[in-house]
Amino acid sequence: MSVDRICDPGGEALIRKSPVVDFARGSVLLVKPGSAALVDINGSRQLYGPGRHVLDTGLSAYFGWAQCLASRGVPLLSANVYFVDTDQYYHINIQTDSLLVYDQMTHIPLSVKGRVSLRVWIQDPEMLVDRLGGEEGCTAASLVEFLRPEVQPAVYRIVGEAFQKRPYFQVVSELDRMSDRLTGELRAVMPECGLSLERAAVEALSAGEKELEELSGQIRELNRKIMEIKLDGRRGMMKTAVEKNRIGQLYGGDTGRADMAGIMKSWASNPNVNSNPAMWPMALSMGKQMAKVYQAPPQVHFAESAPQKGAVQGPRPLAVRGAGRERYCGACGRKVQYDAAFCPVCNHALF
Known part of the structure; x- marks a missing residue:
């Protein structure tokens, strides 16, 4: 028995399959706006857009009726008609399997799972029907397992490189x-599935609770060791300042000329430096800086001055290195003397 009209059966399915119909030439196919219909007639496929279409495949109604009687009711032509929406976006959430990675700081193994969100629309209905249509049609939920082989390897690759x-x-x-990187990679493979990707988002990455507790404990231990190293360094610098001031007194109060000898002697005798290899680069760098700044004696510049009443003619000092420069304490912000070793207000060591 032939039918005159073939319509979209409706529903929430991604691919809606019309019941198998037997028709002759002249049957009408109705396609709603924003959708497309793929007609498969005995293996020959044709895609129709929105509107009213008169199918030109098959015999006329009269010959079709006659041949149907001759074949004792066997249908003339068998057609599968698939309807899909082409202007609708579909949101797909994919939960990836566990990926074994190692934390870069603590080198603890972590089993990380990711949650990915995709926003796609149907670009090629014929290709999508080829891969998903089947005999029962397809729902939007079926895209999760359909796209997992494409999405999961890309997520593993991006996340693994980030953890390195x-x-x-x-x-x-x-x-x-x-x-952003996942979106670029998936846009290249989505057309092979008949889809077009607007945006891919890695919404979350999570590890096991026990692994995160172990990781947090290791990080706290590392922070504690770092604080100990910083405290040792501050104690060493305070002792260096005291030693520099003491040696500077031996040079007649000129701490600038005694800086090099005082710094190197203090660092060499400091047990916090000798017993802590992490402090050695700091000591070497500080010694080099002091050598560049203070290895030359103070420079005095002279200029000829105009004769003044009651003054002795001759050259007068114009500037001494460091004279007239403003210097401030790094702890309290008070203005201090340029060559002072300690702040007179808060007793903070000056370097």
Whole structure:
């Protein structure tokens, strides 16, 4: 029995399959706006856009009726008609499987899972029907397993490279950067699935609770060790300042000329430096800086002055190195003498 009209059956399915119909030439296909229809007649496919279409495949109604009687009711032509929406966006959430990575800071193994969100629309209905249509049609939820083989390897590659350069807590704060890269990679493969990708977003990366507790404990321990090193360095610098001031007194109060000898002697005798290899580069760098600044004696510049009443003619000092420069304490901000070793207000060591 032939039908005159073929319409979209409706529903929320991604691909809506019309019941198998038998028709002759002249049957009408109705396609709603914003959708497309793929007609498969005995293996021959044709795509129709929105509107009213008169199918030109098959026999006339009279010959079709006659042949149907001759074949004892066997249908003349069998057609599968698929309807899809081409102007609708679909939001797809994919949960990836666990990926084993190592934290860059603590080298603790972590099993990281990701949650990815995709926003796609149908670009090629024929290709999508080829891969998803089947006999039962397809729903939007079917796209999750359909796209997982394409999405999951790309997420693994991007996340794995991020963990090779940065620690866990820094990686999970850079999801936007990974989302931009994932969008670029998936846009190249989505047309093979009949889809077009507008945006891919890595919404979350998470590890196990026990792994995160272990990671947090290791980070706290590292922070404690770093603070100990900083405190040792401050104690060493305070002792250096005291030693510099003491040696400077031996040079008649000129601490500038005694800086090099005082600094190097203090660092060499400081047990915090000798027992802590992390302080050695700081000591070497500080010694080099002091050598550049203070290895030359103070320079005095002279200029001829005009004769004045009651004054002795001759050259007069114009400027001494450091004279007239303003210097401030780094702790309290008070103005101090240029060659002072300690702040007279808060007793902070000056370098």
